[in-house]
Amino acid sequence: MITIENLSKQYGSTTVVDGVSMQIERNSITVIVGTSGSGKSTLLRMINRLVEPTGGRVLLDGRDTRGEPAHLLRRRIGYAIQGHGLFPHRTVGENIGTVPKLLGWDAQRVRARVHELLEVFQLDPQRYAQAFPHELSGGQQQRVGVARALAAEPAVLLMDEPFGALDPIIRAKAQEDLLAIQRRFGTTVVLVTHDMDEAFHLGDHVAVMSQGRLLQYDRPAVLLTHPADPFVSRMTGLADRALRLLSLTSAGELAGPGELAGPEVPATASLRDALSQILWCGAQGAQVIGADGKPCGQLTVAAILAHARPA
Amino acid sequence: MAEALGMWAGALRAQRIDRLGTLLTLAGAAALYLLPFVVVKANRIVPGEPHTLAAVLPPAVTLACTVCLALAAAAALLAANARLRLAAALLALVAVLLCLAAAGDALSPAGNRVVRIAPGAGFWVLLLCLGLLATDAITRLAPRPGRRVLLLFAFLAAAVLALASGAFDHLSIMREYAVNQERFGRELRQHVALALGSLAAAVVVGLPLGIFCHRVPRVREAILGTLNVIQTVPAIALFGILMAPLGALAAAYPLAERLGIRGIGAAPAAIALFLYSLLPIVANTVLGLKRVSRTAVEAARGMGMTDTQVLARIEMPLSLPVILTGIRVVLVQNIGMVTVAALIGGGGLGTFVFQGIGQTAIDLVLLGAIPIVVLAFSAAVLLDALVEVLDRGGH
Numbered sequence: 001m002i003t004i005e006n007l008s009k010q011y012g013s014t015t016v017v018d019g020v021s022m023q024i025e026r027n028s029i030t031v032i033v034g035t036s037g038s039g040k041s042t043l044l045r046m047i048n049r050l051v052e053p054t055g056g057r058v059l060l061d062g063r064d065t066r067g068e069p070a071h072l073l074r075r076r077i078g079y080a081i082q083g084h085g086l087f088p089h090r091t092v093g094e095n096i097g098t099v100p101k102l103l104g105w106d107a108q109r110v111r112a113r114v115h116e117l118l119e120v121f122q123l124d125p126q127r128y129a130q131a132f133p134h135e136l137s138g139g140q141q142q143r144v145g146v147a148r149a150l151a152a153e154p155a156v157l158l159m160d161e162p163f164g165a166l167d168p169i170i171r172a173k174a175q176e177d178l179l180a181i182q183r184r185f186g187t188t189v190v191l192v193t194h195d196m197d198e199a200f201h202l203g204d205h206v207a208v209m210s211q212g213r214l215l216q217y218d219r220p221a222v223l224l225t226h227p228a229d230p231f232v233s234r235m236t237g238l239a240d241r242a243l244r245l246l247s248l249t250s251a252g253e254l255a256g257p258g259e260l261a262g263p264e265v266p267a268t269a270s271l272r273d274a275l276s277q278i279l280w281c282g283a284q285g286a287q288v289i290g291a292d293g294k295p296c297g298q299l300t301v302a303a304i305l306a307h308a309r310p311a
Numbered sequence: 312m313a314e315a316l317g318m319w320a321g322a323l324r325a326q327r328i329d330r331l332g333t334l335l336t337l338a339g340a341a342a343l344y345l346l347p348f349v350v351v352k353a354n355r356i357v358p359g360e361p362h363t364l365a366a367v368l369p370p371a372v373t374l375a376c377t378v379c380l381a382l383a384a385a386a387a388l389l390a391a392n393a394r395l396r397l398a399a400a401l402l403a404l405v406a407v408l409l410c411l412a413a414a415g416d417a418l419s420p421a422g423n424r425v426v427r428i429a430p431g432a433g434f435w436v437l438l439l440c441l442g443l444l445a446t447d448a449i450t451r452l453a454p455r456p457g458r459r460v461l462l463l464f465a466f467l468a469a470a471v472l473a474l475a476s477g478a479f480d481h482l483s484i485m486r487e488y489a490v491n492q493e494r495f496g497r498e499l500r501q502h503v504a505l506a507l508g509s510l511a512a513a514v515v516v517g518l519p520l521g522i523f524c525h526r527v528p529r530v531r532e533a534i535l536g537t538l539n540v541i542q543t544v545p546a547i548a549l550f551g552i553l554m555a556p557l558g559a560l561a562a563a564y565p566l567a568e569r570l571g572i573r574g575i576g577a578a579p580a581a582i583a584l585f586l587y588s589l590l591p592i593v594a595n596t597v598l599g600l601k602r603v604s605r606t607a608v609e610a611a612r613g614m615g616m617t618d619t620q621v622l623a624r625i626e627m628p629l630s631l632p633v634i635l636t637g638i639r640v641v642l643v644q645n646i647g648m649v650t651v652a653a654l655i656g657g658g659g660l661g662t663f664v665f666q667g668i669g670q671t672a673i674d675l676v677l678l679g680a681i682p683i684v685v686l687a688f689s690a691a692v693l694l695d696a697l698v699e700v701l702d703r704g705g706h
Binding site: 048050071074075076079081082084085086087089098099102149158 | 604607609610612613615617620625628
C-alpha cells in the first residue's frame with residue numbers, strides 16, 4: 001500500500017503539486033489523470049523520489065521512502081515511461097536484466113527471468129533476447145519497456161504515460177496486456193495519463209488532478225455519478241457520460257434469466273458494447289454468452305438504460 | 312579474363328563512362344607524356360634535368376609499363392566492378408614503382424654518390440591518380456572496419472618491405488634517409504610521442520571538462536568560448552606566447568629546467584598542442600552527451616542507477632562514437648601540427664622539413680613530409696574504423 005501524505009513540490013515560487021494526500025490500494029491499478037501541467041507526472045515521480053518533495057511524505061507499506069538512499073528505493077519500484085527509454089546500445093535481454101543485475105542477481109537467474117518475461121510478453125526469447133531495441137517494432141519496444149520495469153518483481157509499478165507514443169490499435173493491445181499482467185503478478189500499478197478513456201478503461205481508482213491539486217479520487221463510476229468539482233465533470237465529459245458509465249459494467253453482471261431473440265454478446269463485453277450491438281441489429285435485447293460458450297442469460301434494453309444514469 | 316572482357320563490353324553497351332575515371336585518365340596521360348618522370352640533379356641542391364619515362368628506360372620496359380597504365384585507365388573508365396578497378400590500380404602502381412626503381416638504377420653513375428635521381432612531377436601525378444583510383448575502389452567495396460585496418464597494415468608492410476629491399480636506394484629521398492638514418496628514427500619517435508602525448512593529456516583533461524560543461528550549462532558557453540579563442544591563435548604565435556612564461560619558470564626553478572620545461576624545445580610545443588586539442592575533445596564530449604536520449608537517461612535513473620552508473624553505463628558508451636570523432640580530429644590535426652614544433656626546437660619530422668627548406672634540398676623536405684602524411688592517413692583510417700565498430704548497434 002502506498003500512502004501519500006500532504007505531498008507538495010515547489011520550484012521557486014511556483015507550486016507544482018499542492019498538498020496531495022491519497023491512499024493507493026495494494027494489487028490495484030490507480031490512474032492519475034489531468035491536463036498537461038496539472039502536476040500528475042511530478043506526483044508520480046515523487047513516489048520513487050526522482051523528484052524530492054518540498055513538503056509531506058510518502059509511505060510504502062507503512063515505511064517512509066526517505067528511510068533509504070533514493071537509488072536503492074528505485075530498484076524496488078518498477079518504472080516505465082513514454083517512449084520506452086530502452087538503452088539503444090544494449091540488447092533486449094540486457095535491457096530487461098538491468099535492475100536484476102543492479103541488485104546483484106547471478107547470471108543464471110537473470111537469464112531465466114529475462115526468458116520468462118519475454119514469453120509473458122509474447123516475444124520469442126530465442127529471437128529477441130539478443131536483438132537490439134532498434135530492430136523491434138514500436139509495440140514490441142513498449143512491451144520490452146514494461147518487461148524491464150517488472151524484471152525484479154517489484155510490488156509497485158509506476159508508469160508515466162506509457163502508451164502515449166503508440167498508435168490506437170497497438171495501444172489497445174498494450175492496455176489489455178497490462179490488465180492481464182497486473183492480474184497475473186498482482187502488482188500495484190500507478191499510471192499517469194491525460195487520456196480519460198484510458199483512465200476509465202484501466203483504473204480501479206482514478207485520481208483527477210488540476211493545477212497541482214487532487215480534485216477527486218474515487219472509483220470511475222463515482223467520478224461520473226458524483227463529480228466533486230465542475231472540472232471533474234468537464235474532464236470526464238458531459239456529453240457521453242451515460243455511455244461512459246455503461247462502459248464500466250459488463251454484460252454478465254446485468255444478465256437476467258430467460259432467453260431472448262437478439263444478437264449474442266460475450267459476458268465480458270461492456271454494456272456500452274452490448275447496447276451498440278443491440279441497436280445495430282434493431283433488436284430489443286441480447287443473449288449473453290458465458291466463458292463456456294453457452295447462453296447464460298438475457299439482457300434487455302430497458303435493463304441497460306436503467307443502468308445509464310446515477311442510481 | 313573472359314569475365315573482364317564481358318564486363319567491359321557490358322559497360323560499353325550501356326555507355327557507362329566513369330566520371331572520376333575520365334579525370335584520372337586525362338591527368339595520368341598528361342603526366343606520362345608531358346611531365347618528367349625523373350629528374351637528374353648533379354647534386355642535392357641544384358635544379359635538375361628532366362627525363363620522360365621513355366627517354367630513360369629500354370623500349371620493352373616502357374611498353375610494359377604503358378600497357379599496365381592503359382589497363383588501369385580502361386578499368387577506371389569502363390569497369391563497374393570495384394575489385395577489378397582496385398586490382399588494375401594496384402598492378403599499375405607496382406609497375407610505376409618498379410620503373411622508378413629501374414630508372415634510379417639506370418641513371419646512377421657507378422660510385423658517384425653526389426648525383427641525385429629524384430622522382431619527377433610526372434611520377435607524383437601518376438602516383439596520385441593511381442592512389443585515388445585505388446582508394447575510390449576500396450570505398451566502393453565498403454569493407455568492414457576490421458578489413459580496412461588489415462588492408463592499411465598490408466599496405467604499410469608492403470611499403471616498408473619495398474623500401475628495405477634496397478630497390479629504391481638509388482633514389483634521392485632514400486639517399487637523404489641513408490644519411491639521416493639515425494636521426495630519422497629518433498625524430499619519428501619524437502613526432503609520434505608529441506602527437507600522442509598531447510592528445511592523451513587533452514583527453515584526460517578534456518573529458519571531465521566536457522562532462523562538467525554538460526552538467527552545468529551555465530559554464531558551457533564560457534569554457535567553449537575560451538577554447539575557441541585559443542583555437543584561433545596561430546601555432547607560431549602560441550609558441551611565442553608560451554615562450555616567455557616557460558622561460559621565466561625555467562629561470563626561477565632549476566628543477567623545472569631539468570625536467571625539460573624551457574622557453575623553447577618540446578615543452579612549449581606539447582603545451583600548445585594540448586591547448587589546441589582541448590576544443591575538439593570538450594566540444595565533442597558535450598555534443599555526444601547531448602545526443603544521448605533523454606528518456607534513456609531518465610529510465611536509467613528511474614530504475615535505480617546512481618549518477619556514476621548512469622554516466623559510465625549509459626551516457627559514456629552512447630556518446631563514445633562522437634567523442635572518438637573528436638579524438639580523430641585531434642590526432643590527425645596534431646600529427647600535422649607537430650611539424651611546426653620543429654621551429655622552436657621541439658623535434659619531430661618537421662626538423663627535416665625546415666632543414667630542407669633552409670638548404671633548398673627538396674628531397675630532405677620530402678623525407679619529413681611523406682612520413683607525416685602516411686602517419687596522419689593511418690591515424691584517420693584506424694580511428695574511423697574504431698568509431699564505426701563502436702557505433703554499431705547504437706542506432
